[in-house]
Amino acid sequence: MEDNLVMTETEVEDSWDDIDLSDLAEDGEAAEEDAAEEVEEGEGTEETEASQQTDTGVRSEDSFTLKYMGEEKSVTREEIVDLAEKGMNYDKVKGQLEAARNDLKDYEKVRADLSKRNEQLQYLEEIAKDQNMSLDELIENTQVQVMQKRTGKDVEVCRGIVANERRARELQAQQASVTAVKDQNAKRDADIAEFMKAYPELASDPKNVPDEVWEAVNKGESLLNAYRAYEVKALRAELEQQKAAAAEEKRKQENKSRSTGSQKTKGTKTVDPFDAIWYNGD
Secondary structure, eight states, rough: OOOHHHHHHHHHHHHHHHHOOOOOHHHOOOOOHHHHHHHHHHHHHHHHHHHOOOOOTTEEEEEEEEEEETTEEEEEEHHHHHHHHHHHHHHHHHHHHHHHHHHHHHHHHHHHHHHHHHHHHHHHHHHHHHHOOOOOHHHHHHHHHHHHHOOOHHHHHHHHHHHHHHHHHHHHHHHHHHHHHHHHHHHHHHHHHHHHHOOOOGTTTTGSSSSHHHHHHHHHHHHHHHHHHHHHHHHHHHHHHHHHHHHHEEEEEEEHHHHHHHHHHHOOOOOOOHHHHHHTOO
């Protein structure tokens, strides 16, 4: 049995000697090479992603690359938002500027027309002065000549027609002015009646109405609305005074309470418990 045991150990030793480890070594080297290739591929991917992020202008920590006037500048997300808001505001300001420019063009055109008309008027005034006429007389004589040439009527007849037309225009202008005054007076009377109905106690004398109200009326406000606005303003002022007085009274009461509390504290003497027992005889 011992011989068999020895033979078994020998056979085991022989079997270990017959094992070929070259395949394992080759497999290990191949595995290491594969791992190295995977690492290289990973690094290449990260570099590619980093390069892509750089190409698109995105950087770490939410930073962005902007090109302005041929130069690149790195900005943060907050700066991007700020620039976007400024851009929106710029569009609004640009629109307002364009509108102002159009208004300016219209103004320049009107001013040019007025300047041209003033030159023409000065020229006509010089002509009238050379003929010892006023500008109105020059215009009327010109109208007479044009009418006489067009109708063939007598010059004096044409002159009478032109004069009548002039007087008709003047009378029409006077009537329009009188009508405007009447309308204004009627509106004023209705306004006063409405005010007297709302405030009969003030109707006896216009001096009862404050000057501030009349100033508003002179600017176009109705008497009733002007006085009501005055009342609201006066009421607000009174409320503000009451609030200020209440706050001042509250402050005085708080100061008085603090002063009384400090006096009570000052008159109180703290006694040690041992001294109290000693002097009381307990």
